[in-house]
Amino acid sequence: MKMWSFLSKNWNDIIYLFLLLFSVAIGRYYRSLGTVQVKKWIGTLLGLLLILIVSGFNAFHPILSGITGILIIKLTGVRYCHVATFFFMFSYLFFFRLADKFGFPLPTGQTNLIEMIIVLRVVGVAFEINGSWLAISKKKKNEDKESSTELKEKDDEFLELISPNLVDLVHYSYNYIGLLTGPYYRYRTFDDYFKLPFSKYVDCTGFTINTLKAVPLYISLYLALSNLWPLEYILSEEHNNRSFLYQMMYPWALFAAFRQRIYSGMTLAESVCTSAGMGAYPVEGKNRTGHGPTVGYMKLKQMPEEQAKTTEYDFNTIESMEVWACETTVTLRDSMKVWNKAVQYWVAMVVYKRFPVKPLKVHAALFVSVIWHGFHAGYFFCIYFCPFYLMAEDIYYKLYYKNAIGLKKKILGFVMWFLRSHSESYQAAAFLLLTFDRIWIYYSSVYHYWYGVWLAFLILGLALNTAHKMSTPRVKKEGKESMESRTD
Incomplete structure (x- = not known):
């Protein structure tokens, strides 16, 4: 009876977990698909299928908002697309979360996660398009003063114009890799995945097994901690009658359980990427979460096939959590740097660097x-x-x-x-x-x-x-x- 009660209470989470595991399992087959166009369409169709399974009727929210955001990017032009898309997507996010006030059923938490990822992708690519246009325009004006990229210790944020067509924007927004719970990756990373040979030669299976091996521990700890110290108990009269030290330390147990839940979800999400080969780059690029290579990117793009077969790779580009650092780092400032790194990169790129009032x-x-x-x-x-x-x-x-x-x-x-x-x-x-x-x-x-x-x-x-x-x-x-x- 207890088992049935647990299953019914957490049914949506269980389905979500199985969909994440399914996304990990199909990575090797997706990786081996033939032509680029077939691969893109299969990835998009899989993404839309996942949205339908998770959201049912509410699937129209991520589909409608994403398609409208993409159209706004194309209709407003490169100069203003980032601002227009940002305000539309966040306005829709408010409507989405208040859907019951407008006569629609309130979406589940799992649909909310998908909508959040769609917001990151659509707004992110709009800022990439605008940012690359600004950077390349500035570079052309100062062409004679600029040194070559190879002589720089670190690449500029944008090295070439990013201008995807309407169909590629749809493929990027709805590709199944990272759609359920992240991690966020740039359009440049998505484009490189199909154009560069790295995903063919990286040891995807080895990286995936290494990433997944801690997930059973995280899930077990989450179930144990959330059972021993449930959230609702903190509001009970019994809790209020306990010693002040007990009340003071109870949030440690709550946050410990919450961390295990986040670790398991983020680790599975990273495994979806490693299984498919998304975000694999040679280590010489000094790759950073969200961004990708920070050094010698243009040189990496020209890497010969023979060299690509033998080079060393990493998946730092799609790494969201540094679990050990989250547990052991001394300061809050350092702790924030290793928590949900991909989203932090998005916030820095879209908001912090671009906000006009210092x-x-x-x-x-x-x-x-x-x-x-x-x-x-x-x-x-x-x-x-x-x-x-x-x-x-x-x-x-x-x-x-x-x-x-x-x-x-x-x-x-x-x-x-x-x-x-x-x-x-x-x-x-x-x-x-x-x-x-x-x-x-x-x-x-x-x-x-x-x-x-x-x-x-x-x-x-x-x-x-x-x-x-x-x-x-x-x-x-x-x-x-x-x-x-x-x-x-």
């Missing part, structure tokens, strides 16, 4: 990240409060940890890791509880203590930093006077 770049990036996740209060509490913790963390990092060595560095590292982990867990509770009333119930039960701790740490850190700055010139001056007296 002082508001960070706030714009955070705001877009929040509304992409959803409009629940929990996302604001979780994501938008990060900078306040970072302000305090950066001070202590520079004052005490950065130049520490030996045992002192290890002790300080553990303290900073504990504080970082506790902060993430406290914020994750809001992310999971979602609505303001539920968040308020839990935070009130622990007297909103962590915000008080943040504020105290920040004020103390500012005072210590000021004292350090005031003492530093005095130390230098005294050292200089001592040196002069020795010279005399």
Whole structure:
């Protein structure tokens, strides 16, 4: 009976898991398909089939929004397509999440994930088209001043014009690889997959097995942790009657379970890519998540077939999570860099680098990240409060940890890791509880203590930093006077 209850409660997640596993399994067959056009059409049809299976009637949301976004790209032209597409896709995302207010059935969480990926792809390719046009136009104006790409230590963001036709935009938006839950990859990566020989010669099976081997552990830990420490218990009277230490540490268990869920989903998503060969590039390109090769890209495109057979490859381009780093990194700033890296790359490329008001770049990036996740209060509490913790963390990092060595560095590292982990867990509770009333119930039960701790740490850190700055010139001056007296 318990098993049946569990299956019925998590039926959509179970179907989603099997579809991810199916996407991994068919990669080797998809990779071996004949012509490029056949491969593109099969990938698109598979993607649309997955959308229909997952979403049913609600499949019209990702299909309608994606096709309309693609038409906007083509109709508005290269100069304004990125802005028009951005506002349309995010406006549709709001409508999609409020569908029940307009008489439509509210989509499931799984359909929401697909819609989120469609938004990333359609908006992302619009910014690629516009960004490449701007970069190439600028390069032509300064052609005589530019050195060749081969002499540069790092490639420019855009090295050639990106201008896909209408059909290729459809293929990119709906290809099954990465459609269910990511990772995000550029149109350039998608185009290279079909035009360059790398996917034929990389050891896709070896990479996929290596990526998949930890998934059973993540799923087992998720099931165990979510059973032992369920989310709803945090709102119960029984929880409120437990000791303050228990209430304070309960979010650690919730966030640990949540991380296992994310790790398993992201790892399976990466395996879909490795199985099909998407995102494979020679290691000499110093490949970065989302972006692809950062060094010598044009040279890699001209690599002879014989060299491609023997070169060493990696799948860094589609890597979303660095699991071990997520668990062990000392600071929140570093933790953010290794969490959902592909989406972070998209936010940086589309929002942070392109936002016109420099002082508001960070706030714009955070705001877009929040509304992409959803409009629940929990996302604001979780994501938008990060900078306040970072302000305090950066001070202590520079004052005490950065130049520490030996045992002192290890002790300080553990303290900073504990504080970082506790902060993430406290914020994750809001992310999971979602609505303001539920968040308020839990935070009130622990007297909103962590915000008080943040504020105290920040004020103390500012005072210590000021004292350090005031003492530093005095130390230098005294050292200089001592040196002069020795010279005399």
